Amino acid sequence: MDKIPRCLVLFETACKSVRTFKTYKFGLDKFLDWCHKDYESLLMLPAKELEDILQDYCIFLRTRVNSKEISPNSIPTYFNPIWRFLKVNRVKVDKESVIQLYPDKVKLGGHDAITTEQLVKLLNATDTLRDRAIVHFFSATGARPEAVCELQLKHIAEYEDNFYKVVLYSEDYKHEMITFLHTEAVKSLKEYFVERESHGEKLTSESFVFAVNGYWKLESKPMSYNVLENMFDRLWKRSGIVRVKIGNRYNLASTTSIRKRFDTILEMNPEVSSGASQYLMDHTGYLSGTHYRRPTEAQIFTSYHAVSSELMISNELRMKLQLKQKEEEIQKNESNKDSKIRELEKRLENTDKLLRIVLSKLES
Numbered sequence: 001m002d003k004i005p006r007c008l009v010l011f012e013t014a015c016k017s018v019r020t021f022k023t024y025k026f027g028l029d030k031f032l033d034w035c036h037k038d039y040e041s042l043l044m045l046p047a048k049e050l051e052d053i054l055q056d057y058c059i060f061l062r063t064r065v066n067s068k069e070i071s072p073n074s075i076p077t078y079f080n081p082i083w084r085f086l087k088v089n090r091v092k093v094d095k096e097s098v099i100q101l102y103p104d105k106v107k108l109g110g111h112d113a114i115t116t117e118q119l120v121k122l123l124n125a126t127d128t129l130r131d132r133a134i135v136h137f138f139s140a141t142g143a144r145p146e147a148v149c150e151l152q153l154k155h156i157a158e159y160e161d162n163f164y165k166v167v168l169y170s171e172d173y174k175h176e177m178i179t180f181l182h183t184e185a186v187k188s189l190k191e192y193f194v195e196r197e198s199h200g201e202k203l204t205s206e207s208f209v210f211a212v213n214g215y216w217k218l219e220s221k222p223m224s225y226n227v228l229e230n231m232f233d234r235l236w237k238r239s240g241i242v243r244v245k246i247g248n249r250y251n252l253a254s255t256t257s258i259r260k261r262f263d264t265i266l267e268m269n270p271e272v273s274s275g276a277s278q279y280l281m282d283h284t285g286y287l288s289g290t291h292y293r294r295p296t297e298a299q300i301f302t303s304y305h306a307v308s309s310e311l312m313i314s315n316e317l318r319m320k321l322q323l324k325q326k327e328e329e330i331q332k333n334e335s336n337k338d339s340k341i342r343e344l345e346k347r348l349e350n351t352d353k354l355l356r357i358v359l360s361k362l363e364s
Helices: 006-014 018-035 039-043 047-066 072-088 095-099 116-124 129-141 145-149 183-198 225-239 256-268 274-280 297-311 315-363
Strands: 156-158 164-168 177-181
Touching: 006 018, 006 039, 006 072, 018 039, 018 047, 018 072, 039 072, 047 072, 047 095, 072 095, 116 129, 116 225, 116 256, 129 145, 129 177, 129 183, 129 225, 129 256, 145 225, 164 183, 177 183, 177 297, 256 274, 256 297, 274 297
Parallel strands: none
Antiparallel strands: 156 164, 164 177
């Protein structure tokens, strides 16, 4: 087996996750194929020659933009792997001379949030319990796709009020975060697990939450990012939901539209703190243990619980949960009222005793 070049080892180490490395290496390899270089020979080029190649590559990409093959907004993503590879290998180039050649960005689609009614259609388009559970999971968590693919049963645990606690990005301590699943999503997930076990699969803590169909009776195999994307593409087509194409994207992005619904529900609820909202949305600044506004697990759950009924897809289950929450609120208010009455009665009793003592002293 050929030895992996040190420059590539450094590049892999500089990437924050396996998925980032795979994505960046793919982009870097595309560039190397285009300029007919390998990892090491690229680093040996004189600065001026390397800058000329980078500028020529940008011009080549612009021709692809002009022919509508790629979006002008995607040009930075073609260069990001190259910049990181050069930087970690201590090769200095005049980046600005290349960046100035980037085409102007254009307005893209993908900004709209899916509605609950549209989510019902998407859910009705599913034909397997796995796909149904996945739609519920995304709706309940607003998670990014890359956080879901490698999720294992050991990352899920029962929590208060029949909710589930979920740990995402467990392999990355800097990014690790918790979120929750409300009862509707829990029910769907349990049904999927029961089906897998009925087909002979033995679920363990190491089993993947969402497995590739057809791998039952064997050790579960995780869904890849591409499989997940293809699944959602099928659901959107079957659902009959009309999406408007803006540039190369739809106004309702495949999974991001579900994430935007999650974000909107969080932001519009006055009971959800800004810190909890940012945390649940996986905005990395709030995941840092040093962030002074990082909420506690209890605060995160309180905020999540406050919006759980709105996150649900089923109107019936949503109304049941809302009714339960109102009953709990009434009971809490009744309990507070009883406590206040007892407190007032106690004060009155003490006042009466004090008055008797005063009168007794006056009479004597």
